[in-house]
Amino acid sequence: MKRILALCLFMVALGVTAQVSANRFFYELTYRPGVEVDSLHKTMTILDVTKDKSLYRDFLMVSQDSLLEVEMEKMRKSGTFKDLSKMFKTPKFSYKITKTYPSMDIRYTDQILQDVVGYEEKLKLDWKIQEEKSMIGEYSAQKATTQFGGRSWTAWFSTELPMPDGPYKFHGLPGLIVKISDSENHYSWELKGNKPVADFQEISYSEKMQKEFGGGRGETLMVERKRFEQMYEAYRKDPFGSIRSQLAQVPHDAKMPDGTSVAQMLKNQEEQLKKFLNENNNSIERSAPAKTKK
Structure with a gap:
C-alpha cells in the first residue's frame, strides 16, 4: 500500500493534478567530512521532483524558512535589528544540483562567500x-555499480519509483536510486520517505533574503567547471580573499545596530568559515569528472 501511495505521489508531481507542483524525496546522508576524520556525520538532504526537472539540496536550506520569515516580519514591524544568525543552523552542504528532464543535463551551483557560482555539465555514468x-x-530494489569521482559506487534502484534519478548527481538507472554508497563508506544516501509539496519554491526564503540584504552578485555566475574549481580552491585557502580590500575600509569603531563590533563580528565569521572548510575537505568527487555524453 505504501509503495502504491509513493507511485501516486510521483504521478501527481508530474502534473496529473495542478494542486501539487513537486514530490519531495528525503535522503539521509551519512558521510565522513574530513580525510583525517574517523567519525561519520548524518544530515538530511532532499530531492524535489517536478515534471521538468529535479533539485537536490541540503534540507536545512528550506526547513528553517518558516521560522526565518516570522522573525523577519517581527523585525520589520518593530523596526529593531536582531542577529538572526545565532538562531539558525548552517547547512552542511551549500551546493544545489538541478537535473533537467529528460536530458538529465546537470547544473551545479554553490555559495562562494557572497556570490553564487556554478557550472553545467553532461554526465554519462557507466552503470553495471x-x-x-x-x-x-x-x-524492492536491484543492485548496480559504477565508477564516479574517483570512487567505486554501489547503488540500489527501484522500478516501483519509475524515475531515472537519485541524490547528488547520480542518475541513469531504470528506477529511482533508493540507496547508494561508495566502497569506503565515506558517503552513503538512503531514501527515508517522500511527500508532495504544494508550495514548492526553487529558491528558499533565506536565499531571497540573502540576495536582498547580503550585498552579493544577485545573479548566479556561470563558468566552466575548471574555472569553478579554481575559484573554489582559492576560496578554501582564503575565504575572505575576494572582499579583503573592502574589509580594510570598514572603520575600526563601526558597530552593528545591536552594538556588536563589526570588526569583531567579521573576524569571528572568518575564523568559523576557515575552521569549517578545513574540517570538511573530503570531497564526494576527488578526481576528474565522469565522461561527458556524446
Missing part, C-alpha cells in the same frame, strides 16, 4: 546492473 535484489526500506 547486477542480478542481486533486496528490500531497501519499503521498496
Whole structure:
C-alpha cells in the first residue's frame, strides 16, 4: 500500500493534478567530512521532483524558512535589528544540483562567500546492473555499480519509483536510486520517505533574503567547471580573499545596530568559515569528472 501511495505521489508531481507542483524525496546522508576524520556525520538532504526537472539540496536550506520569515516580519514591524544568525543552523552542504528532464543535463551551483557560482555539465555514468535484489526500506530494489569521482559506487534502484534519478548527481538507472554508497563508506544516501509539496519554491526564503540584504552578485555566475574549481580552491585557502580590500575600509569603531563590533563580528565569521572548510575537505568527487555524453 505504501509503495502504491509513493507511485501516486510521483504521478501527481508530474502534473496529473495542478494542486501539487513537486514530490519531495528525503535522503539521509551519512558521510565522513574530513580525510583525517574517523567519525561519520548524518544530515538530511532532499530531492524535489517536478515534471521538468529535479533539485537536490541540503534540507536545512528550506526547513528553517518558516521560522526565518516570522522573525523577519517581527523585525520589520518593530523596526529593531536582531542577529538572526545565532538562531539558525548552517547547512552542511551549500551546493544545489538541478537535473533537467529528460536530458538529465546537470547544473551545479554553490555559495562562494557572497556570490553564487556554478557550472553545467553532461554526465554519462557507466552503470553495471547486477542480478542481486533486496528490500531497501519499503521498496524492492536491484543492485548496480559504477565508477564516479574517483570512487567505486554501489547503488540500489527501484522500478516501483519509475524515475531515472537519485541524490547528488547520480542518475541513469531504470528506477529511482533508493540507496547508494561508495566502497569506503565515506558517503552513503538512503531514501527515508517522500511527500508532495504544494508550495514548492526553487529558491528558499533565506536565499531571497540573502540576495536582498547580503550585498552579493544577485545573479548566479556561470563558468566552466575548471574555472569553478579554481575559484573554489582559492576560496578554501582564503575565504575572505575576494572582499579583503573592502574589509580594510570598514572603520575600526563601526558597530552593528545591536552594538556588536563589526570588526569583531567579521573576524569571528572568518575564523568559523576557515575552521569549517578545513574540517570538511573530503570531497564526494576527488578526481576528474565522469565522461561527458556524446
